[in-house]
Structure formats: structure tokens, C-alpha cells
Amino acid sequence: MVIFGASGDLTKRLMVPALYNLSRTGLLPQHFALIGVDRAQGTAESWRAHLLDMLKSFVGNADAGFEIDRIDEEAWTRLADRMSYVQGDLTTADVYQKVRASLDEAESSQGTQGNAMFYLAVASQLFGTVVDRLGEAGLTDEEVGEGKRSHWRRVVIEKPFGHDLESARELNARILRTLTEDQIYRIDHFLGKDTVQSIMAFRFANGLFEPIWNRDRIDHVQITVAETVGVERRGKFYEQTGALRDMVPNHVFALLSMVAMEPPTGFGAASVRDKKAEVFAAMPAASPEWAVRGQYRAGTVLSKPVRAYRDEPDVAPGSNVETYVAMRLEIDNWRWAGVPFYLRTGKHMPQRITEIALRFKQAPSAVFQDTPITSLRPNWLVLSIAPEEGISLQFEVKCPGPVVDLAAVKMDFRYNDWFPKEPNVGYETLIYDVMIGDQTLFVRADTVEQTWRIVQPVLDAWAAQKPDFPNYDSGDEGPKAADELLRRDGNCVWRPVKSSPARKA
Structure with a gap:
């Protein structure tokens, strides 16, 4: 090596x-x-x-x-x-x-x-x-x-494999003049996490979930990658990159592909990568009208005061680089047509959380019309990637007592409760897979270009517009415009990054 x-x-x-x-x-x-x-x-x-x-x-x-x-x-x-x-x-x-x-x-x-x-x-x-x-x-x-x-x-x-669609195509063409595709391992360390890999096992090894994993039962999907850290010592890199390029075409889309892919014919690299590529091929390009960007100002994170992005080392005093991104996407295929996928990632957020949350369509409430219950809370299936690794299912049960009332409860599975915790930085599986020649968890050239194709209209639009930055406090959950992004689709809000009465899911 x-x-x-x-x-x-x-x-x-x-x-x-x-x-x-x-x-x-x-x-x-x-x-x-x-x-x-x-x-x-x-x-x-x-x-x-x-x-x-x-x-x-x-x-x-x-x-x-x-x-x-x-x-x-x-x-x-x-x-x-x-x-x-x-x-x-x-x-x-x-x-x-x-x-x-x-x-x-x-x-x-x-x-x-x-x-x-x-x-x-x-x-x-x-x-x-x-x-x-x-x-x-x-x-x-x-x-x-x-x-x-x-x-x-x-x-x-x-990563980053290119900084836009054109540069990704140029880099692919350049390295393919020297290497064959089976020699190239484009790495995304998110896919080295056991909980990310277990999404396929959770979906395809259980007859309970896959039959309801579609547009008939799922209202929408939220994918959140929230970080408490700022740019730290990466000011020069971040000034050239920003949150969208740094996170969405690679990390966030890697999570999306695991949730949205069709069942492969086997766990061989070609079969799995084909199904992931199909997801992005069926995804229309993102609309700038359905994308929000933000930049953090000074504030408090985890009870500690932190400075604004523009005050970070190696960052321009008037920088317009985003540290937060939220967007709405759709997948135009038989499984997902009409189901919004909401993505967000940001720095200096209240807590470090990486999760995929599937909200199911609500049951009709007419059966409860003669009770104090006026509405039903949605069911959520949440796949937690970090910091706690696990799966939870939220559903309604009747509260004890003679009055008909409901409470939302959870069934929680935590990996640490069932399996021994081993020190792991997320690269062990990926390095080992390169050694044995298994490309399942690595990104193919066509997928790289498709992911850049999807975000390119947003990159172009943002390059032509001057944002009103900074627009969210460090320690907050992002700019207010990100909340409006979901409200445009009806009575829908982000799941809270922290417990807050104002932001109930």
C-alpha cells in the first residue's frame, strides 16, 4: 500500500x-x-x-x-x-x-x-x-x-471528485486514459460505516419493511447530516468548496442511494452499483427554487461560544460560501414518483446527527371522531447513522385509562446494545475491500457524473446570485428559509436536530 x-x-x-x-x-x-x-x-x-x-x-x-x-x-x-x-x-x-x-x-x-x-x-x-x-x-x-x-x-x-459536472467529466476522462474502471476506487467514507451498509440488510432481509417501502405508504424522506464543528482549519479548502460540493453529491447522495435503490440480484459489486446508478439516472436535476443555502454567524454550540464563518482562519471577511444546504429532490420511477426527498447538511448545528427518516402517510382519523383526538401523529422509521447507531420506529398507542387518548411511542434498536463496540474510524472495511478487489462500496464513473448533473443547476444559480449572509446563528438549526422549503409542500416540518417546542416533527 x-x-x-x-x-x-x-x-x-x-x-x-x-x-x-x-x-x-x-x-x-x-x-x-x-x-x-x-x-x-x-x-x-x-x-x-x-x-x-x-x-x-x-x-x-x-x-x-x-x-x-x-x-x-x-x-x-x-x-x-x-x-x-x-x-x-x-x-x-x-x-x-x-x-x-x-x-x-x-x-x-x-x-x-x-x-x-x-x-x-x-x-x-x-x-x-x-x-x-x-x-x-x-x-x-x-x-x-x-x-x-x-x-x-x-x-x-x-473526494471531491471534481467540483462540478464539467470537471468531473474531465477528471474521469483523464484517469481512464491510464486506468481501467476496475482499477479505480472512488472512496466515500460514509459507506464504510456499518450502519450505512446495514440499510440493505434491513430492507432486503426482512419481509416486513420492503413491501411498504414505496410511494403508496411513504409520505416523504428526510436525510440530515448535521455537524457541531465549524470549518476549523479547513478555511482554504472550504472557500473553494462550500457545503453543497463538500457533502451533497457524495456523502448525502450515498445515503440516499441506499434508501432508494431497487433490490439487486445479489450483493456483487456490479449488481449493487447498477441499482444505485439507476436511482440517480431517474432523478431530475435539482431546481434552484427548491434549494436553500446558509452561512453561520457567531453563536453558541454545545454551551461554548463560537465565531462566525467569516471570522474563521483563511476565510475572506465578506465570503459568500455556504456552510448549510437544504434541498428538495424527487425520483421519477415507479417506486418513488411523487415522494419528496428532503436533504440538509450544515455546520455549527446544535447537535451532531446523521439520520435517514422515513415518514409514512397518516392513517384516517375518522374512527376517532367521537373522542378527544382531533388528529393523528405520523409514523416515523428512523435509521440513525451517527453518533448513535440504530433504528427506531415511532407509532401510536392508547394511553392507559378510561378516556380514549393516544401517545406516540418508539421501539428502539441500538447497535451498542447488541454488538460489542470496537474502535473504528470508518475506513477499515473500505481499505480491506480494496485489498480483496471488492468495488461494491465504491462509486462508479457514471454515478459521479449523474450526481453532479443533479446539483449543477443549483451551483450555476448560486454563482450568479449574491446571498444575504450570514443568515443563521451558530447553534441554530439553519436559516428560516429551510423551514419554508418544507411548508411549501403542506403541513410538513423538519425533524428537530435538538428537542425544541417550536420544532416538533
């Missing part, structure tokens, strides 16, 4: 901890080597020491997102002993000759048999350049020598 961008935050906080977990659970291959490549000065020894320091910072740190009780020295040593480091400029050809030499050394010392996975943990503007250089150096070739001995070469590409 070769990581380009070995000194970056992604490598330190996510990639190497995931490899450590694979080592700890016995899933790291016996014949394995890790080669770090970066322009930063360093040696294998200094790189290992820096990564170990980062891993030690997770011990007992509940805020780290990857808390561990202690470091398994044997698991770490098994990984650390196989690390090497290549220093150089990723845009120049000579560094790739050094990578070739390191791969040859790994094949000799660790028995890797010429197989290699290249992970591009670098800025998106370098994706095409690195792939070009790999191809020019012959490092993506899968057949070598007179006997045509085969081995595999795979390239993992992080």
Missing part, C-alpha cells in the same frame, strides 16, 4: 489508525508493506514516530472520534515494521522511480507478489497529475515480464 500524502491529516487521523485496527483484528495481510510518499522531509523512523504519537493521543480521548483504552503493542509493531518512506515532489517523475524501487524492495522482503494499492490522500487538484505520473512510470501496469505474470494495481481516489 502506497499512501501519497503520507504526512497529511487524513493519513494521521484516519488511514493509519484504520490499518492499525486491521492489524489488531488480524485482517492485515501477512504479506503487506506500507510506503509513505510526501514532499515533507523525513525518514521511515521519524514518520513511524509521528504516527505513533498520533495514535497515543487517541488513548482515553473521548473527543477524538476513535477512542482506545490502550495501544496494542504487538499490532502496532506488526504494522510499523513494514513501513518505509519516500520523500519527493509528487509532480515530478523521479519520485515515482523511488516508489518503484520501494515496491521492488517490498516484493522481495514482504512477498507482496507485485500487487500494489495507491491511495491518493492529496489535494484534489493533484489527482490527475499523480495518476498520469503513475502511468508514465509503468506503475499501473498489471502484466509484466516475458511470461506476462499478472498482478493487480489499484488506485483509491478521495
